[in-house]
Amino acid sequence: xxxxxxxxVLYQVKQPLVIEDVEVLDPGPxxxxxxxKANGVCHSDLHVITGDYPHPLPVVLGHExxxxxxxxxxGVESVKVGDHVCxxxxxxxxxxxxxxxxxxxxxxxxxSPRWFMLDGTPRxxxxxxxxxxxxxxxxxxxxxxxxxxxxxPIRRDAPLEVACLVSCGVLAGxxxxxxxxxxxxGATVAVFGCGGVGLNTIQAARLVGAAKIIAxxxxxxxxxxxxxxxxxxxxxxxxxxxxxxxxxxAGGGGVDFAFEVVGTQRTIEQAxxxxxxxxxxxxxxxxxxxxxxxxxxxxxxxxxxxxxxxFGGGHQRTDVPMLIDLFMDGRYKLKELVTRELPLTELNxxxxxxxxxxxxxxxxxxx
Ligand code: CU
Numbered sequence: 001x002x003x004x005x006x007x008x009v010l011y012q013v014k015q016p017l018v019i020e021d022v023e024v025l026d027p028g029p030x031x032x033x034x035x036x037k038a039n040g041v042c043h044s045d046l047h048v049i050t051g052d053y054p055h056p057l058p059v060v061l062g063h064e065x066x067x068x069x070x071x072x073x074x075g076v077e078s079v080k081v082g083d084h085v086c087x088x089x090x091x092x093x094x095x096x097x098x099x100x101x102x103x104x105x106x107x108x109x110x111x112s113p114r115w116f117m118l119d120g121t122p123r124x125x126x127x128x129x130x131x132x133x134x135x136x137x138x139x140x141x142x143x144x145x146x147x148x149x150x151x152x153p154i155r156r157d158a159p160l161e162v163a164c165l166v167s168c169g170v171l172a173g174x175x176x177x178x179x180x181x182x183x184x185x186g187a188t189v190a191v192f193g194c195g196g197v198g199l200n201t202i203q204a205a206r207l208v209g210a211a212k213i214i215a216x217x218x219x220x221x222x223x224x225x226x227x228x229x230x231x232x233x234x235x236x237x238x239x240x241x242x243x244x245x246x247x248x249x250a251g252g253g254g255v256d257f258a259f260e261v262v263g264t265q266r267t268i269e270q271a272x273x274x275x276x277x278x279x280x281x282x283x284x285x286x287x288x289x290x291x292x293x294x295x296x297x298x299x300x301x302x303x304x305x306x307x308x309x310x311f312g313g314g315h316q317r318t319d320v321p322m323l324i325d326l327f328m329d330g331r332y333k334l335k336e337l338v339t340r341e342l343p344l345t346e347l348n349x350x351x352x353x354x355x356x357x358x359x360x361x362x363x364x365x366x367x
């Protein structure tokens with residue numbers, strides 16, 4: 001049996017996505033079919049379109065989705081038809097050494113190809129040919145099949161068109177502050193890159209009580225957004241050296257924690273250099289394949305830490321509902337992250353806006 005979906009298909013890098021009807025096969029054992037309500041437009045999808053992040057084609061992208069379970073395969077126990085879910089682009093099996101050891105964002109399921117289901121085949125078909133999934137989510141389609149371990153049930157009263165953002169950008173930005181750096185009240189923090197993800201790093205730093213939150217970007221517009229989301233200081237790196245400026249604002253030789261939310265050699269190095277001895281720099285941004293760093297090892301003899309996170313570096317199955325609870329309670333901004341809501345037919349335009357730095361987040365909404 002199959003159902004239909006409208007999907008955005010990438011056939012060739014650097015070419016527009018083709019919006020077309022595709023077949024969706026029934027979910028197999030321990031798989032679920034989700035009818036998506038919304039999917040946020042993220043840089044990681046763009047990396048595939050531009051070829052910076054090589055991926056088998058054709059592929060249905062999208063990995064920041066929220067929707068309603070429409071059908072379940074044999075043996076599915078953790079969700080039922082009608083449940084509201086966020087996608088989890090990193091599944092958690094609950095059984096491997098990573099999951100048992102408390103690091104479910106590193107789950108062993110990541111080791112099998114993420115463009116197929118676990119049996120090594122896709123659930124999308126067009127003209128008799130299979131289409132690849134993206135991170136086993138593929139939210140740029142009205143429907144897709146996911147692993148049971150790749151959906152996170154959420155409360156029903158949360159609006160799906162904003163809840164979808166938590167499925168990638170929000171948790172990716174906030175999680176490093178809460179889970180990795182464990183920023184304490186009164187800390188000094190710098191955030192390099194104030195787009196849709198960095199604004200969540202800033203917002204989370206504010207939430208946990210950081211004293212100085214120094215936003216760094218090259219676009220004045222993004223520095224304004226940063227202040228709306230809780231930054232106490234703004235540094236325009238197109239006009240001044242961000243490292244010396246951050247150090248001067250922080251005092252004491254630099255910040256306690258620096259978060260890099262751009263994904264370039266330069267900004268990662270700047271983040272490390274802006275910390276004081278013993279400080280921590282956390283990589284959040286996704287760098288193009290092949291990026292390398294150049295840093296003086298003496299920085300690490302001074303007990304600095306350079307680390308990073310996957311999907312917030314905590315427990316995705318509880319972190320996603322936790323952030324949605326904070327939003328529903330009025331303590332976390334999600335609606336303010338959405339600059340534009342667009343239909344799937346305007347997805348190519350949404351990527352243009354993202355590349356131009358025009359939006360915090362665009363969301364593709366299905367009616
Ligand atoms: Cu993403």
